[in-house]
Amino acid sequence: MTDRTEEKFYDKKISRRQMLKYTGAGAAGVAIGASGLGGVLKVFGMVEEEDNPRSKNKFNFYGKHQSGIATECQSYVYFASLNVLVNSQQELMDLFKMWTPIAVRMMNGEQIDGQTSNMLIPAQDTGESVGLDASNLTLTFGVGPSLFERESLSLASKKPAELKDLPHFPKDQLDPAYTGGDICIQACADDPQVAFHAVRNLVRAASGKVSLKWTQAGFNSFPMKGKKKETPRNLFAFKDGSVNPNGSKEAEMNEVAWIDAGQSKGWMTNGTYMAVRRVQMHLETWDRTALQEQEATFGRHRDTGAPIGKEKEMDEVDLEEKDSNGEYVISEASHVRLAKKSKQKIYRRSFSYSSGVMDSTGTFDAGLLFISFQKDPKQFIAIQNSFGREDKLNEYITHRGSALFACFPGVQKGGFIGDSLFSII
């Protein structure tokens, strides 16, 4: 047998590695008759896939929590909000089951169907990630409040009380084109094509079962200090993400993001709530603003990211400190002061975006795809309400899109994406 096996079943060629895996023959090289392999291939596509420890630049799919939350932030996101077209709970469950092996394979950096040689049908994998490795792809799935309102799905009793559309905030100018959705897929990777490919293939595999509602691509650029990623700058050139729980410290994520047993509906234990805000940043106005005012807006210095009056990015913000005129050093209406005043914590994992031109104004349609994870949406709501009409930043931003999703706990081997929703009350 050559490396690309000559066996051809159902007009599909599979690689030797795949065949050994599906048949469990392993390195022993057991000979398998055509009928035996055919039987195995009957479940092709539903076969349980595993994290491949030999894959390069890979995060694991299986675990206590979904990937793309506590995992170190990558350089690119492709975010998709979908509506479901299925009309029964069984079909919805089948959709998540069907996505599971595809997600595992893509996070391994593998094509979703191995090699297809039949020239008379389209390939199952769209192919644009061939030759690229896993690129640290993570996939995060969540469900929005509207899913539970679809009567045909009979999910009303599973809806957590806190899963409802975010309230209207002062200065919101939400566009329905960037708001809501039944299901979200957040694909993050260190290659933009890998992130896009992941969403494209999931949506394609679910043709007729979901429709795209809105999508947003985003990016982050991390200055490197040795092998360590430093805080990225947003499009206003300020370090964004300095004060944030440490994703690699479970205790910090437990305090802020991971849902405890008994806190919400049982199926949400070890999951989290994802708030998504598409926030336009008025670059043109910002670029006409004096540096001193820019710094007062955030309460931090632009070059170092340090709190005003301090030297280093991680120096503590002292909200009580006053200058010689008796004025607060960190302005009363500064973004950082108002965020702190709420006394709430969230885990931010945002990306910049640049999406062409705003037709109405001829200005850049650019800004922040703000993403935060929290145990309860009220953490996000309290901070946003604290900004209210006061935040100096309001003059330079407009919230254009909004969505809230309940992100499932992680998938255990043998399980499937979102399985707790269907099995646990």
Ligand SMILES: C=CC1=C(C)c2cc3[nH]c(cc4nc(cc5[nH]c(cc1n2)c(C)c5CCC(=O)O)C(CCC(=O)O)=C4C)c(C)c3C=C
């Ligand atoms: C409701 C939550 C928040 C939204 C929406 C939000 C939008 C937003 N923020 C920036 C830029 C910065 N934010 C910074 C700090 C900061 N922001 C939030 C929350 C929201 N921001 C919090 C909780 C904090 C941390 C406050 C603290 O405890 O110190 C900073 C300072 C550096 C940092 O810590 O990250 C910047 C810069 C933009 C541009 C934006 C919308 C476009």
Ligand SMILES: [Fe+2]
């Ligand atoms: Fe902020």
